[in-house]
Amino acid sequence: MxxxxxxxxxxxxxxxxxxxxxxxxxxxxxxxxxxxxxxxxxxxxxxxxxxxxxxxxxxxxxxxxxxxxxxxxxxxxxxxxxxxxxxxxxxxxxxxxxxxxxxxxxxxxxxxxxxxxxxxxxxxxxxxxxxxxxxxxxxxxxxxxxxxxxxxxxxxxxxxxxxxxxxxxxxxxxxxxxxxxxxxxxxxxxxxxxxxxxxxxxxxxxxxxxxxxxxxxxxxxxxxxxxxxxxxxxxxxxxxxxPIVRSNGHVEKHNGIFEWLDKQRERSVVYVCLGSGGTLSFEQTIELAWGLELSGQKFLWVLRRPASYLGASSSDDDQVIESLPKGFLDRTCGVGLVTTQWAPQVEILSHRSVGAFLSHCGWSSVLESLTKGVPIVAWPLYAEQWMNATLLTEEIGVAVRTSELPSEKVIGREEVASLVRKIVAEEDEEGQKIRAKAEEVRVSSERAxxxxxxxxxxxxxxxxxxxxxx
Known part of the structure; x- marks a missing residue:
């Protein structure tokens, strides 16, 4: 037959x-x-x-x-x-x-x-x-x-x-x-x-x-x-x-991202990526950078071109880097890693050192994070992402979110730092509950x-x- x-x-x-x-x-x-x-x-x-x-x-x-x-x-x-x-x-x-x-x-x-x-x-x-x-x-x-x-x-x-x-x-x-x-x-x-x-x-x-x-x-x-x-x-x-999500693929042995991740403590890194369509204003990019620095936490940032640079060619990485605060890369050397290239998200979220995901909350990205037990800092930008952020924080309990919609107001550096610390810092009680819930969801996703x-x-x-x- x-x-x-x-x-x-x-x-x-x-x-x-x-x-x-x-x-x-x-x-x-x-x-x-x-x-x-x-x-x-x-x-x-x-x-x-x-x-x-x-x-x-x-x-x-x-x-x-x-x-x-x-x-x-x-x-x-x-x-x-x-x-x-x-x-x-x-x-x-x-x-x-x-x-x-x-x-x-x-x-x-x-x-x-x-x-x-x-x-x-x-x-x-x-x-x-x-x-x-x-x-x-x-x-x-x-x-x-x-x-x-x-x-x-x-x-x-x-x-x-x-x-x-x-x-x-x-x-x-x-x-x-x-x-x-x-x-x-x-x-x-x-x-x-x-x-x-x-x-x-x-x-x-x-x-x-x-x-x-x-x-x-x-x-x-x-x-x-x-x-x-x-x-x-x-x-x-x-x-x-x-959940139906992309499975892990092959990662080059000498990929710089993973060489850096391999050196970090377990669950210590916040992964920052706002999706293929997630562009921020120049001002918001500055505040996000300062917030990551002020948090004192390790970070891996897949940096997209700020909205003010949308006319630049896709290969012009220098202009993307210029959107960061002066001296940012020098001050955060060893603490953070910034890349302007495409990054293998599922494999990054699978890495033992990644402890949080600052995400635009597209549902595919959400599921990739939840199936790895990684809690989320919700940064919704468009479409149904605003709904997703509410679902993650108020119903499922695996995320923290910004006080205002990032699409309506620039989120200040102090708030960015606070959100990141809450999710990643081991001593934060609310963060402990969120991390435990994320692990619970991971187990249930496998069981399903x-x-x-x-x-x-x-x-x-x-x-x-x-x-x-x-």
């Missing part, structure tokens, strides 16, 4: 491509099914996406097909947001996706789109596939917000940012002003309307796969399945199959994927429903 075929569609951008690649790898290795990934490229960063596809193809059994970028200049306003452009580009690629799926032999039985690609699910209907699913590479609270947004859209008057009371979701944590996603800040903007449209389309699927696990978010998952009002909104089954663990069971339950396994 031939192996079943599953087709996954990745939205444009590395942040969407990588989670789909990892899901495909998991389905292929655990369920022993044939997986084809259709990668819709963004055009603007196609070289980075092509490199990610090349690397992924070398270490996975999945078949990866790169779909050419579609010109949408005549379909969007010149000042349209990145989110709007992605959503429009996905819909404009529908015919290419249909042709690619139609040409697959044997025909796939299941189609999975990420949460931005819900507009492509009609392809599965057109081609009479057995089932169509949505993959949410984020957490259950994000999913609840996504599917409940159409309800708010018809019941809440005015802008969400002006409402004094948090927005309520049945059975879930409410969403306050500090948790509003960027797409929710202006209800007249097309990106908000695109978000509402996606929320309406999710319940037209056959179910949702979400990158979390029962032990991490049991209450929210229970609400999505069992709360009378919320389950009536989402309508379809929810499968918690996380053991034979018979919650995520392992959920994946096979889903696979049986789709007739991928007997």
């Amino acid at each position: 031939d192996q079943p075929n599953v087709v996954l569609v990745a939205s444009p951008g590395l942040g969407h491509l990588i989670p789909i690649l990892e899901l495909g790898n998991r389905l292929s290795s655990v369920l022993n099914v044939n997986v084809t990934i259709l990668a819709i490229t963004s055009g603007s960063s196609s070289s980075a996406e092509t490199e990610a596809i090349r690397v992924a193809a070398a270490r996975t059994a999945c078949q990866i097909t790169e779909l050419p970028s579609v010109d949408i200049d005549n379909l969007v306003e010149p000042d349209a947001t990145v989110f709007t452009k992605i959503m429009v580009k996905i819909r404009a690629t529908k015919s290419a996706v249909r042709e690619a799926v139609e040409s697959m032999k044997p025909k796939p039985t299941v189609m999975i789109v990420d949460f931005l690609g819900t507009g492509l699910m009609s392809v599965a209907d057109d081609l009479d596939l057995t089932a169509k699913y949505v993959y949410v590479p984020s957490h259950a609270w994000f999913l609840a917000v996504m599917v409940y947004m159409p309800v708010w859209d018809t019941t809440v008057e005015g802008e969400y940012v002006d409402i004094k009371e948090p927005l309520k979701i049945p059975g879930c944590k409410p969403v306050g002003r500090k948790e509003l996603m960027e797409t929710m800040l202006d209800r007249s903007d097309q990106q908000y309307k695109e978000c509402v449209r996606a929320g309406l389309e999710v319940p037209t699927s056959d179910g949702v796969l979400v990158n979390t696990w029962e032990e991490l978010q049991g209450n929210t998952l229970a609400a999505l399945r069992e709360d009378e009002e919320l389950s009536r909104v989402i309508k379809v089954p929810v499968y918690a199959i996380g 994927w053991t034979q018979g663990g919650s995520s392992h069971r959920a994946l096979f339950e889903w696979a049986k429903r789709c007739r991928l396994v007997s």
Whole structure:
């Protein structure tokens, strides 16, 4: 009997491509099914996406097909947001996706789109596939917000940012002003309307796969399945199959980062990285640098170009270093290491000397940290990262966060130093509790994927429903 075929569609951008690649790898290795990934490229960063596809193809059994970028200049306003452009580009690629799926032999039985690609699910209907699913590479609270947004859209008057009371979701944590996603800040903007449209389309699927696990978010998952009002909104089954993260790769023996880390005490280093899109203002870069120095703690900083240097070429590292306070590198020599190059994040977080992660709180980075038992200094910058920071601090208890949103106010050096010391310094009582909780979460994340663990069971339950396994 031939192996079943599953087709996954990745939205444009590395942040969407990588989670789909990892899901495909998991389905292929655990369920022993044939997986084809259709990668819709963004055009603007196609070289980075092509490199990610090349690397992924070398270490996975999945078949990866790169779909050419579609010109949408005549379909969007010149000042349209990145989110709007992605959503429009996905819909404009529908015919290419249909042709690619139609040409697959044997025909796939299941189609999975990420949460931005819900507009492509009609392809599965057109081609009479057995089932169509949505993959949410984020957490259950994000999913609840996504599917409940159409309800708010018809019941809440005015802008969400002006409402004094948090927005309520049945059975879930409410969403306050500090948790509003960027797409929710202006209800007249097309990106908000695109978000509402996606929320309406999710319940037209056959179910949702979400990158979390029962032990991490049991209450929210229970609400999505069992709360009378919320389950009536989402309508379809929810499968918690996380954490799905990148696995450790090969590290060059003489890599300077790891040579430096090898010399540090266990759990003594704070790793600082704000993601591939995490640019700070020049002023904030200065304050972050001073804060790291004042903390007295060891640090490894993957330094991105400050926003004021965005016009510089990617190879101009001197300008990046010039954004640091005068004499900073000399004063912190031996205490800290600053690199402007790409750094292998999963391998760094796996290193015994790393004791904290100052992070933008993208969910992929969060999971990479939690699965290694590394607590977080939350520094949310955009998208759903503000929600993630609240989840990590108030519900899960594995992080500390800035007093104000870094996107709205410069965080001063004293606060930076205090946050870092709280997480890394051994004598801090609150930090001890957070570190203990992070280790607890690490253990539960491993347990979820053991034979018979919650995520392992959920994946096979889903696979049986789709007739991928007997």
